Amino acid sequence: MELVTRFGIGWLNGWLPLVIYVSIQTIITFTCPKEVRTRLIDRKGWTKTQIAMTAIGKSFTLINIILLFLSPLKFGSVEFIIGIILYFIGIIALSIAIINFKNAPLGKPITTGFYKISRNPQLISIYIIFLGHILMIGSWISLIILLVSISGSHFSILGEEKRLKNQYGESYLKYKKKVPRYFIFF
Numbered sequence: 001m002e003l004v005t006r007f008g009i010g011w012l013n014g015w016l017p018l019v020i021y022v023s024i025q026t027i028i029t030f031t032c033p034k035e036v037r038t039r040l041i042d043r044k045g046w047t048k049t050q051i052a053m054t055a056i057g058k059s060f061t062l063i064n065i066i067l068l069f070l071s072p073l074k075f076g077s078v079e080f081i082i083g084i085i086l087y088f089i090g091i092i093a094l095s096i097a098i099i100n101f102k103n104a105p106l107g108k109p110i111t112t113g114f115y116k117i118s119r120n121p122q123l124i125s126i127y128i129i130f131l132g133h134i135l136m137i138g139s140w141i142s143l144i145i146l147l148v149s150i151s152g153s154h155f156s157i158l159g160e161e162k163r164l165k166n167q168y169g170e171s172y173l174k175y176k177k178k179v180p181r182y183f184i185f186f
Helices: 015-030 034-040 048-070 078-103 121-137 140-168 170-178
Strands: none
Touching (some): 048 121, 078 121, 121 140
């Protein structure tokens, strides 16, 4: 791993995994009915702090996307091999999580599939994809930027939880007690 990789436009840069990720996510998301897609991006009831912190997190994600796009893939390195494995695990997990989300009834909290082990499996999957992608380019600075982005996303999760509590009441609170926010114990 390097602190910062060299930048440039090339055929074997990080843009390739980005295109694959965005294509798969777009195709799966657009197979969802409009009501489900609307529910995916609902931001009602968020505080100004949650909106601001989420915007900061998304800004760092955008910076990371630019770095990933312009950085060459480090084929053959141990980091690349671990990264590509994580990347595809994340792609598969995200696809399953979106399908779980799509197939859930609209009037209830989503509690099936990956939502049995994490209240936020889509977000976890996206960050696994990014971690894998970062390992494929071998950049410490991108990893640091990812951690800042994850911190900002935590505030969006808090806003979402508040909205879900107001929307679903006791059924969401029961679900929240049984299933961790992120994974296993966290």
